[in-house]
Amino acid sequence: MKDGTRDDYLLLEELEKPYLALTADRVLDELKRQAEATLPGYRITRAGHGLQAATxxxxxxxxxxxxxxxLLHDIGDGLAPQNHDRFSAEVIRPFVRWEVAWVVGHHGIFQMLYYAHHYGWDRHARDRFRDHPCFQVCADFCERWDQASFDPDFPTKPIAHFEPMVRAVxxxxxxxxxxxxxxxxxxLPAL
Known part of the structure; x- marks a missing residue:
């Protein structure tokens, strides 16, 4: 790379544009893959969960x-299940508000409030972020949209409904x- 010239890099930048323009397609393809199967024990797919949260x-x-x-807060589950929250945040970070990326990137530790004690883990691990300006927003995101979105009977909008929004972002x-x-x-919007 150090031997590349300005002209080389300007050419690469131009050649990369079509690939970058297909980012939404790749993200939507991954969401569709997540709709094909679910993790054992869950009653809905990962895509179904994201669609419920977005709905x-x-x-x-x-x-x-x-x-x-x-919609995409768990998009990283397929490739990085142990740190899917951070992975998912990196997918959207260049295109959304800072607070949204922060919440997606930290929702995993905030979600532990609901289940960590069953494993003997610290369900209050999120408290180390108590002074962060996004603490309450992340807590609200988890309560209102994430932890509530595992209901197989919830009337959920399809991927096609959200596709124009994904493409716009x-x-x-x-x-x-x-x-x-x-x-x-x-x-988050007031209830």
């Missing part, structure tokens, strides 16, 4: 960043400071 978010008046964040300029708004916390 709940939309019904509660969330904006596009929160809806797509809810991934069509944004990556790392746009006007979108990312680092440090700004708006929270």
């Amino acid at each position: 709940r978010a939309e019904a509660q008046g969330a904006d596009i960043d929160w809806i797509v964040g809810a 991934f069509a944004r300029k990556a790392h746009d400071p006007e979108v990312i708004r680092e440090g700004v916390v708006t929270g």
